[in-house]
Each structure stands twice: as structure tokens, then as C-alpha cells.
Amino acid sequence: xxxxxxxxxxxxxxxxxxxxxxxxxxxxxxxxxxxxxxxxxxxxxxxxxxxxxxxxxxxxxxxxxxxxxxxxxxxxxxxxxxxxxxxxxxxxxxxxxxxxxxxxxxxxxxxxxxxxxxxxxxxxxxxxxxxxxxxxxxxxxxxxxxxxxxxxxxxxxxxxxxxxxxxxxxxxxxxxxxxxxxxxxxxxxxxxxxxxxxxxxxxxxxxxxxxxxxxxxxxxxxxxxxxxxxxxxxxxxxxxxxxxxxxxxxxxxxxxxxxxxxxxxxxxxxxxxxxxxxxxxxxxxxxxxxxxxxxxxxxxxxxxxxxxxxxxxxxxxxxxxxxxxxxxxxxxxxxxxxxxxxxxxxxxxxxxxxxx
Numbered sequence: 570x571x572x573x574x575x576x577x578x579x580x581x582x583x584x585x586x587x588x589x590x591x592x593x594x595x596x597x598x599x600x601x602x603x604x605x606x607x608x609x610x611x612x613x614x615x616x617x618x619x620x621x622x623x624x625x626x627x628x629x630x631x632x633x634x635x636x637x638x639x640x641x642x643x644x645x646x647x648x649x650x651x652x653x654x655x656x657x658x659x660x661x662x663x664x665x666x667x668x669x670x671x672x673x674x675x676x677x678x679x680x681x682x683x684x685x686x687x688x689x690x691x692x693x694x695x696x697x698x699x700x701x702x703x704x705x706x707x708x709x710x711x712x713x714x715x716x717x718x719x720x721x722x723x724x725x726x727x728x729x730x731x732x733x734x735x736x737x738x739x740x741x742x743x744x745x746x747x748x749x750x751x752x753x754x755x756x757x758x759x760x761x762x763x764x765x766x767x768x769x770x771x772x773x774x775x776x777x778x779x780x781x782x783x784x785x786x787x788x789x790x791x792x793x794x795x796x797x798x799x800x801x802x803x804x805x806x807x808x809x810x811x812x813x814x815x816x817x818x819x820x821x822x823x824x825x826x827x828x829x830x831x832x833x834x835x836x837x838x839x840x841x842x843x844x845x846x847x848x849x850x851x852x853x854x855x856x857x858x859x860x861x862x863x864x865x866x867x868x869x870x871x872x873x874x875x876x877x878x879x880x881x882x883x884x885x886x887x888x889x890x891x892x893x894x895x896x897x898x899x900x901x902x903x904x905x906x907x908x909x910x911x912x913x914x915x916x917x918x919x920x921x922x923x924x925x
Contacts, residue, residue: 644676644692650842651920652833652897658917659900663706663764665714665914666903668754669699669835673842680843682827684729688737691728691829693842695740697721699835700754701867704911706766712909714874716766717775717867718750719743719809723782727829736786736831742809744866745777780866782808786832797821804832804858810865812880816858824852824888836901837882838918844895852888854899857881868907875908886918893924 651672656662677691685691698720703713723740751771758765788802797820804814818839829843837858860880868874886899897920904913 643678644690645679647675647677647680647691648829648841648843649674650831650840652836652838652840652918653920654833654835654838654901654916654918656914656916658919660915660917664702664704665906665910666835666916667700667702669697669833671695671697671833671835671840673831673840675829675842680829682845684727684734684829686728686730688728688735689726691726693725693727693738693831695721695723695725695738695831697723697740697834698750700750702766703770706764706770708767709770710911712873714868714907714910715773715775715872716751716770717744718748718754719867720748720750721782721809723784725784725831727831732789734788734790736784736788738784740782740784740808742780742782742866743778744775744780744809746771746774747777775867775869778866780809782806784808796823798826802858804860810862810867812860812862814858814860816856816882818854818856820852820854822850822852822888823848824850824890825854833918836899836903836916836918837884838886838897838899838901840897840920841888841895844890844922846890846892846895849890849892852890853886854888855885857883862906865906877905877908877910880904880906895922896920 649672651670653670654666655668656664656666657668673693673695675691675693678685699718701714701717701719703709703716705713720743721740723738725736725738727734727736729735751766751774755765757763784804784806786802786804788800791799791801793799799817799819801817802815804812804816806812806814816837825841825845826848827845828841830839830841832839837856839854858881861878862876862880864870865874865876868876881904882901884899884901886897889896897918899918901916901918902913903916
């Protein structure tokens with residue numbers, strides 16, 4: 570029974586303590602649910618919602634501290650964007666950066682096709698979910714990535730000065746069993762009859778924690794001809810993962826021109842938040858970046874993980890815009906993140922929007 574203790578309290582469980590009783594009850598509940606094939610995704614969703622509220626409050630408080638003068642009174646809701654990424658829609662496997670979901674809601678002055686020129690005029694509330702897993706969900710080999718689930722909530726502002734675009738934000742990440750993302754993944758996998766992570770994998774997951782994170786990106790767009798734009802960028806982050814990154818995005822076509830796009834942290838794809846529906850048809854994007862990562866909560870050095878000297882990403886995607894609907898599909902090649910990672914990875918990203 571000790572091997573099934575998800576709390577890692579082997580020393581405590583060896584004694585007759587409340588921790589032993591809690592671990593025993595948790596393992597029995599989990600094993601019983603697996604044996605009966607019963608999962609309650611609704612209850613798991615409620616638990617996730619409660620966790621989100623615990624650390625969303627400081628983020629909302631930050632929103633209340635933003636300027637409340639004339640600029641604030643002119644804000645209106647400008648748009649909403651989201652992106653789903655999963656390796657199952659990329660290489661049809663379930664490992665490493667296995668799944669993520671990000672959504673953004675933006676408020677600001679009337680959209681003119683360009684960013685405002687002042688910090689804090691345009692505000693984005695961004696919510697995210699990310700799952701990371703070893704290459705084998707049942708019997709990972711030594712040196713495999715630990716399972717990790719992360720919930721995030723952040724506030725970002727976007728502005729432009731002297732043709733340079735800035736994105737500045739802060740977020741709080743919650744990790745560990747408190748997020749109940751382990752239960753969510755097992756429940757969903759049970760529903761579709763897919764392989765679920767074993768007790769051994771989940772017992773070794775990244776611990777409970779809250780991780781404040783700050784992120785800054787600067788970029789500049791250079792037109793190349795009438796319908797092509799090159800956008801190099803520099804990005805820095807400190808918190809859940811600490812890194813410096815440089816890269817570029819190359820866009821072909823009129824789709825996304827005059828829009829607000831924000832960058833997904835997992836793939837680097839920029840997804841549409843404020844859309845211009847005047848242009849219809851297809852648009853294409855390719856991009857690449859490299860990062861120097863100095864610290865990662867997902868790959869703790871005290872567990873013996875050595876980060877790779879460089880973390881690379883290469884991506885390509887296609888946008889489609891109709892009169893009452895739009896869609897996006899993209900692929901991202903992710904290089905190795907730690908020295909014992911078995912292989913590189915291919916992740917797919919999708920977004921569909923319908924207007925009724």
C-alpha cells in the first residue's frame with residue numbers, strides 16, 4: 570500500500586499516523602475507482618475551479634489596482650481567443666508536453682488595428698492549463714520527466730512605442746495534486762479507453778506549490794512585400810520557468826493583419842484574440858525560436874534533472890477565415906528539454922470559432 574501513496578510520505582506512512590490513514594484511503598479510493606471504471610469528471614472540474622479561485626483572487630486584485638481615470642472608463646471588451654494543443658493531434662502519442670489549453674480575454678479602448686501607445690491601456694486576462702508527462706504513463710524508465718499539472722492565471726498589457734511592440738505580464742501558477750489535473754487526465758483517459766497514468770507515475774508528480782511568474786516580450790514587424798510580414802522577437806521570463814528566448818514569426822496573407830495575437834507558452838504559436846473579419850480566405854505562418862532555460866519547476870535540479878543547453882521550437886500553421894467562422898491548425902516541433910529526454914516531440918494545435 571505504501572507504494573501507492575500519492576503524497577510521497579513514505580516515512581510517515583510507515584508509522585501509525587493520520588498521514589498513513591489518509592494515504593491508505595486515497596489509494597483505496599483510486600484503486601476502487603479504476604477497478605469499477607468509475608470517474609466523476611464533474612466533481613474533478615469543481616475541484617479544479619476551487620483551486621483556480623484560490624490564486625485567481627490576487628490576479629483580479631491586480632486588475633482593480635490598474636488606473637481608474639479617463640483611460641479606464643474608455644475600456645471595452647475587445648475580444649476573446651483560445652488555443653488547444655496536444656501531442657495526440659500532432660504525432661498521435663501521449664508524452665512530454667502532452668496537452669495544454671489557454672484562453673485570453675482582452676479589454677481596452679476602441680480597436681483601431683494597432684496597439685495603444687501606453688502601458689496599461691489594453692488589458693488581457695489569460696487562463697491556462699498544462700499537462701506534462703513521462704514518455705511512458707505506466708512504467709517510465711529512469712530519468713524520465715516527472716508528471717506535472719499546472720493551472721495559471723495572469724494579467725498582461727500590450728502596447729507599442731516607436732514601432733516596437735511590448736507585452737508585459739504577471740501570472741500565478743499552481744502545481745501539484747491540489748490542482749486535481751491528475752484526476753482529470755485519468756478520468757478523461759478512462760472515458761476514451763486510453764492509457765492512464767499509473768499510481769507510481771502520479772506519486773512522483775511535481776509537488777503542490779504556487780509560483781509567481783513575470784513575462785516580457787518585445788517585437789517589431791517588418792513588411793516584406795504587400796502580404797508578408799517578418800516579426801522577430803525577444804522574450805524573457807522568470808518564475809515557473811526562467812529563460813531568455815529569441816525567435817521570429819513569418820506571416821503570409823491578409824488574415825491576422827490589423828489584429829491582436831498573443832503567444833502560447835507551450836508551442837510559441839500566436840493565437841487570434843481581436844479579430845478582423847473583413848478579410849476572408851487563408852493565411853499561413855511559420856516561426857522558430859531558441860531559449861536558454863536556467864531553471865524549471867517542471868524539471869527540478871534537486872531530483873537530478875539536467876536541462877539541455879538550448880531549447881528549440883519550430884512551428885507552422887494555417888489560418889482560415891470565413892464570413893461566420895474561422896479556424897486554425899498548427900504543428901510545432903519541440904526539441905529536447907532535459908538531457909535524459911528520449912526524443913524530440915511534435916505537438917498539434919487547433920482553434921475553431923463559429924458565429925451564430
